Amino acid sequence: MTINDLIKQLIYSFNNNDKESFINFAREYIEREKRMKHNQAAKELEKALFDKQPQDNLFAERRFKNSLPIPRDCEKGFPLLEIKNYNENMENLILNIKAKEKLEQIIREFKDNDILSTYNLSYKKKILLCGKPGTGKTFTAHIISSILQLPLIYIRFDSIISSYLGETAANLRKVFEFIENGTWIVLFDEFDIIGKNRDDIHEHGEIKRVVNNFLQMLDNFNGLSIIFAATNHQNILDPAIWRRFDDVIFYELPDENTRYKLFEKYIKQIKRDKTIDLNELAQKSDKLSPSDIKMICEEAMKISIIYSHNCLSMSDISLALNKFIEREQIKDKYSGANYERI
Ligand SMILES: Nc1ncnc2c1ncn2[C@@H]1O[C@H](COP(=O)(O)OP(=O)(O)OP(=O)(O)O)[C@@H](O)[C@H]1O
Ligand SMILES: [Mg+2]
Structure with missing residues (x-):
């Protein structure tokens, strides 16, 4: 053969x-x-x-209990959601204490559901994640999915909205029907598209109906899953949306102390020399997000490796940091952003 x-x-x-x-x-x-x-x-x-891979099998078992096929857009046939499995732990998420405590409580409530339900109480099921880009909102959903060993259902909101307008409400309904049929961590990512469209007079009335539909579906949601909605435009979300959530978590840009920890974390995997001064890096990186810091560290490590420096040095990181700042300045210039990052 x-x-x-x-x-x-x-x-x-x-x-x-x-x-x-x-x-x-x-x-x-x-x-x-x-x-x-x-x-x-x-x-x-x-x-x-x-x-046998115990964790994967557990995920698979829970996933295949759900008998519905993955919902698809009626017109174009593309899938409306993705199911993903992650293996991350909480230590990888570096956040301020308040946000971390809220997340810990969400996890504990879910795990202690049996006790809570004897008091007629329910764990938090609808959580709004707000904050600047690259601060860990999407990453949080990956982590909670890993810790609770529930697959993540990922829904990019624009893919639902951008299809034929007549189909958008139907798409949403299909997504909610699917979610209610199992226990998942659900992430409606880039959820701000709803907020953006809600009062926009140029938008078709259909969008408004879809927004209201979504809010109603969220209200009526009675499944076992935890639903996260992530946005980086929380200022334009109206109060009607805020009220729908059991908790709201803010992702701030990291303070100096947190930036120190982020640099430390993201260069941990490489040998470094004595010139590296984490305090200085933390001071110099005001207004940078965790994702920016990660990118700078990865760039610095690559510079160090490809130019065969023995260890990562402060000059490798400074070079990467300067490249990053230059790139951001160009981006801000051409995208019309009028804030200074550093
Ligand atoms: N608080 C954090 N601690 C550690 N790493 C982080 C943190 N935030 C972000 N990162 C790193 O940056 C990556 C990108 O972050 P993430 O996608 O979660 O940002 P986001 O808040 O969802 O941004 P956006 O609003 O643009 O969607 C993560 O996968 C992670 O590696
Ligand atoms: Mg995100």
């Missing part, structure tokens, strides 16, 4: 749900690898075929 035939047979048996044939063909493939002395590859394939 040629390699192509073998892979074809593997795919057929997968599609036909024929587990026995699948395993036989996979075994044949592994034997082939062994004959070609690809021992490492054969070992890894054997492991993949027979070892």
Whole structure:
């Protein structure tokens, strides 16, 4: 059998749900690898075929309990949501204490649902995440999904809205029906598109209906999932939207102390020399977001590696920082932003 035939047979048996044939063909493939002395590859394939991955299986189990197919846009047929699994931990998220405490409480409430429900209380299910770009809103949803071992349903709001207007309300309904059929962490990302459109006189009346629909669906939501909605334009969201949420978490730009921790975290994986002064970096990086700091550290590490410097030095980071500032200045100039970052 040629390699192509073998892979074809593997795919057929997968599609036909024929587990026995699948395993036989996979075994044949592994034997082939062994004959070609690809021992490492054969070992890894054997492991993949027979070892169970506890966390993935748990995710998969919960996911496949949901019998509905992934909802799709009626006209164009593209999926309205994505299901993703993450493996992050809370220590990776560097936030001020207030925000961190709120997140810890959301997690504890979910875990202690049994006790809460005996008092007729429910865990928080609708949470608004607000704050500047790159401060960790989307990342937070990844982390909560990892900690609670629930898959993340990711919904980019514009993909629902930008389809044919007549279909948008139907799309939303399909998304909510899907969510209510399982237990997930749900993220309506870039949720501000709703706020932006709500009072815009140029917008079609249809959009307003969709906004109201969304708010109603959020109100009526009775599932077990935790729904996050993230925005970086919280100032234009009207009070009607705020009231719908059980909690609101603000993501501030990091203060000096937090910036110190971020630099420390993001250069941790590389050997550094004595010139590195984290205090100085923290002072120099006022108004930068965690995501900016991460990008600068990655750039500095790459500079250090490709130019074969023995260790990461302060001059590598300064170079990366200056490149970043230059890029931001160009961006601000051409995008008309009138604030100074540093
Ligand atoms: N508070 C933080 N602590 C540690 N790392 C962070 C933090 N915030 C952001 N990062 C890093 O920056 C990346 C991008 O952040 P993220 O996508 O969560 O920002 P966001 O707030 O959702 O931004 P936007 O408003 O543009 O969507 C994250 O994946 C993470 O690696
Ligand atoms: Mg985001």
